[in-house]
Amino acid sequence: MMGCNMNEMRFLEIKQDIFGKNNDAAAAFRSARKEDGMLYIDVMASPGAGKTTLLLTIMAKLRERGSQDLAVIEADLESDVDALKIKEAGVDSVELNTRGVCHVEMGMVEKAFAAFGSTSYEYLFLENIGNLVCSADFDTGAHVRVMLLSVPEGWDKVMKYPPMFSIVDALVVTKCDYLPLNPDFDMNALKKQARVLNPDLAIFAVSARTGEGMDELTDWICAQRQCILR
């Protein structure tokens, strides 16, 4: 409800209050996970962009490289469909049901993380709510923020939903096996426009189905962990 015209003054006060507390909690969480040597990645996208499938593929790649200590916080409005898929793959997961709330904020992250107990992980992923708008506004305490855009969604989303493209560290273009069916998907225009919004953005074109681009993306994720261990 941010930016509502109605009651704008009252909203502004409460927004500052909420974001201030959330940002403080996020900074503390980020720092604590760095101390643990745990890279924490927030994965954001529209519903159906392929977050769960991509995570399963990344985790298989990380295991091949010797990282066995992996965990996922699965955020959804309702249901535990995705958490079960992750568990079936033998990875620790906690379902975070927001009960209709459109984003994840720190109180939720802290509760979900506590549910893992004292286990130590090398990589912790948050599969955020499917929402290309609201999640951009809330710091979830992650070291790295990644967004997915699937080929069937269309490249022009970069023009319609600029905030998300502006705040992430990496853009992963998913379902690239659909490119032959989507001749209008202009990858060069997407990259160009995304880097106007966010010059330092890392961009990967992948298909979890064919494996295309998955090694490069996994390399980048491993490099991010090296950064927090320094």
Place this chain on the structure above:
Amino acid sequence: MMGCNMNEMRFLEIKQDIFGKNNDAAAAFRSARKEDGMLYIDVMASPGAGKTTLLLTIMAKLRERGSQDLAVIEADLESDVDALKIKEAGVDSVELNTRGVCHVEMGMVEKAFAAFGSTSYEYLFLENIGNLVCSADFDTGAHVRVMLLSVPEGWDKVMKYPPMFSIVDALVVTKCDYLPLNPDFDMNALKKQARVLNPDLAIFAVSARTGEGMDELTDWICAQRQCILR
């Protein structure tokens, strides 16, 4: 930010205040458009589910049936990409940029509608913000609410995003030409689960690309207009 745990009491007050005012304005707008003989349809979906393409196809079908007086309010966080596409098709359109706000509410609808001047239309469409979460909470004064779910998004979204499925009059499953590529898309399970949430839901399976299902959907839209003319 609805349902936030922080400041819950303060939020509750403001929520009631905002929703109350919005609902009153929506009811008045709905009633006025009925008096005008103008069917007003709110079209909601995730980003990239095919809203604009579906609207262009519906409007071509309505024109074939003799309805020439059509208009579209195009809501986006930013840009006028979609409004231009609609204008190119020779249909009146107004761009409603929410400047980052995650949903459309009545103040915005009233302003956008006023921009059409005194022109009378048979059908007015709102292409809502691409957001499967927040739009479900805001009455935009429409007579009919329609949601799209595209095949590449996956059928299980009905379990993860139940509010939207619960409040719409029709579910349009788009991009059905992708079904052969998505053997896991369980149309029967989707229909069954959607009707558990919403027993009166009309469901259409369409492809704007091949034309599949578009006549049935257009029939239903025309029937909705007959309802408001009675």
